[in-house]
Amino acid sequence: MTEDMTGLPHDQGSQWYDGEAGPLVRPYAMTGGRTKPGPTGVRFDLIALVTLDAGAPGPGEDSALGPEHRALIDLCRLETQSVAELGAGADLPVGVVRVLLGDLLELGCVTVSRPVPPAQLPDERILREVIEGLRAL
Amino acid sequence: MVSENSDAQDGEPTALALKILVAGGFGVGKTTLVGAVSEIRPLRTEELLSEAGQLVDDTDGVDQKVTTTVAMDFGRITIRSGLSLYLFGTPGQDRFWFLWDELSQGALGAVVLADTRRLEDCFPAVDYFEHRHIPFVVAVNCFAGARSYGAHDVSRALDLDQGTPVVLCDARDRDSGKEVLIRLVEYAGRMHTARLLDSVG
Numbered sequence: 001m002t003e004d005m006t007g008l009p010h011d012q013g014s015q016w017y018d019g020e021a022g023p024l025v026r027p028y029a030m031t032g033g034r035t036k037p038g039p040t041g042v043r044f045d046l047i048a049l050v051t052l053d054a055g056a057p058g059p060g061e062d063s064a065l066g067p068e069h070r071a072l073i074d075l076c077r078l079e080t081q082s083v084a085e086l087g088a089g090a091d092l093p094v095g096v097v098r099v100l101l102g103d104l105l106e107l108g109c110v111t112v113s114r115p116v117p118p119a120q121l122p123d124e125r126i127l128r129e130v131i132e133g134l135r136a137l
Numbered sequence: 138m139v140s141e142n143s144d145a146q147d148g149e150p151t152a153l154a155l156k157i158l159v160a161g162g163f164g165v166g167k168t169t170l171v172g173a174v175s176e177i178r179p180l181r182t183e184e185l186l187s188e189a190g191q192l193v194d195d196t197d198g199v200d201q202k203v204t205t206t207v208a209m210d211f212g213r214i215t216i217r218s219g220l221s222l223y224l225f226g227t228p229g230q231d232r233f234w235f236l237w238d239e240l241s242q243g244a245l246g247a248v249v250l251a252d253t254r255r256l257e258d259c260f261p262a263v264d265y266f267e268h269r270h271i272p273f274v275v276a277v278n279c280f281a282g283a284r285s286y287g288a289h290d291v292s293r294a295l296d297l298d299q300g301t302p303v304v305l306c307d308a309r310d311r312d313s314g315k316e317v318l319i320r321l322v323e324y325a326g327r328m329h330t331a332r333l334l335d336s337v338g
Contacts, residue, residue: 045243046182046211047154047223080152082223084211088180095184113152126220127326130155133216134319137174137311 027096030068035095037102044098046084048112052076055108065109068092069100073109083112152219157321158240160227160265161250162258166278166308167226168210170250174314175212175224183208184236207233209240214318222318227262237265246272246325248317250308253277253286256294263295272325274302276317300324 028035037044056073057063063070071090075081083101087094104110159167172179184207210226225240227233241247247266251259259275266273277291286294288303297303302320307313 046225046240047156047243049152049154051152082154082213084182084209084223084225085180085213087182088211093183113154124326124330126153127322127329129220130216130222131319131322133220134214134222134315134322137214137315 027093028099030066030092030096031099034099037099038106042102042112042114044083044101044112045114046094047082048114049080049082050076050086050101051080051111051113053108053111056104056110065107068096069104069109072097072100072104076110153221155220155222156240156244157222157224157318158227158237158244158247159224159250160237160247160259160262160273162252162255162262165250165252165258167250170248170276170278170306170308170314170317171210171212171224171226173309173311174214174318176215177213179210179212179226181208181210207236209236234265241266241269241271244271246274246321248321249273249275251275251277251291251295252280253284253291254280256291259295263297267298272321272328274304274317274321274324276304276306276308278308279305 050072052073056076057065057070059074059077065073068090072086075086075089081089083094083097086092086101087097090097092100101110101112105112159170161167168179207228209228212224214222214224216222227237227240247262249259249262249266263273263275265271275291275295275297277286277288279285285305288305292301292303302324304317304320306317
C-alpha cells in the first residue's frame with residue numbers, strides 16, 4: 001500500500017496545481033452542475049443589462065440564496081450591471097453567471113434586458129448622441 | 138424606437154447598451170485601446186470553453202476533463218445615464234472564432250487594429266466582418282519605429298471594400314482612441330441608413 005507514494009513523481013495526475021491551472025473548485029459546482037439557465041432558456045448576451053427587481057432581498061437580509069447569487073445581487077445594488085461586468089465583478093466565468101442569473105430571474109430578484117437585435121440597431125438619433133458623447137469625453 | 142428592455146411597460150426610460158468589438162492580431166494593442174478610452178479599467182471576463190466550445194473543441198480521447206477558459210478584456214463608456222458603450226477586445230487566437238459569433242451578435246460595429254509591420258495578422262478579422270456585413274473601421278496603430286504608411290496604402294494592401302474607413306491612431310492615446318470610435322459610429326450610421334434605403338427601394 002505504501003508503494004503508492006513512491007510512484008508520485010511519475011504520476012501525471014497528482015502534480016501540484018498552480019495559478020495557471022485555474023480555480024480548484026470546478027466552476028459549475030456553484031450552479032449545482034447546471035450549464036444552462038432555467039426553463040426560460042434565454043442565453044443572456046454579454047451586454048444584457050441586469051437590474052434589481054422587487055423580489056431581491058435587501059442588504060444583509062436573510063435569504064435562501066447562495067453566496068454567489070448574493071454576490072451578483074450586491075453588485076446590481078450599486079448600479080445596473082451588464083452580464084460581462086457581473087462576471088468580472090464576482091470573479092465568475094460568464095457561463096456560470098448566466099446560470100445564476102437564470103435563477104435570480106425566476107425568483108423575481110432581477111430583470112434582464114434583451115440585447116438589441118442586429119436588424120434593429122439604434123436609430124440615427126441615438127448614434128448622433130453617441131458621437132456627441134464621445135466628443136465630449 | 139427599439140425596445141431594449143423586457144420591462145419597458147413601467148414607463149421608465151429603457152437602458153440601452155451598445156457593443157463595439159476591438160479585433161486584430163495578437164499584441165497589436167487591443168487591450169491598450171480599450172483601456173485608453175474606457176472609464177473603468179479594462180475588466181476581464183472569462184468564458185468556459187467546456188461550455189461554449191463544445192461543438193468546436195474535439196475532446197475525443199481526452200480522458201481527463203480540463204476546464205479551459207478564454208479571457209476577454211472589456212471596457213465601458215457611459216454616454217449618459219441609460220446609454221452606454223461596451224468595448225470588447227476579441228480573443229486573438231483563431232481557435233476562438235466561435236466566441237466572435239457571440240460577441241458580434243448585435244454589435245454596432247468593430248475596430249480592426251492593424252500593425253503595418255505585420256498587416257497580415259488582421260486579415261482574418263477583416264474577412265470576418267466583411268462577410269457578416271458588420272460595419273468596421275481599420276485603425277492603424279502607429280507604433281514607434283514602424284514605417285509609416287498612408288491610410289490609402291493600408292486600404293489597398295488590405296483590399297478593403299470601398300468606403301471602409303482607415304484611421305491612423307495611437308492606441309495608447311485617449312483622444313486618438315475616441316476619434317477611432319467616432320469614425321466607426323459615423324460609418325455604422327451611414328451603413329445602417331444605406332441598408333434601410335436598400336430595403337425600401
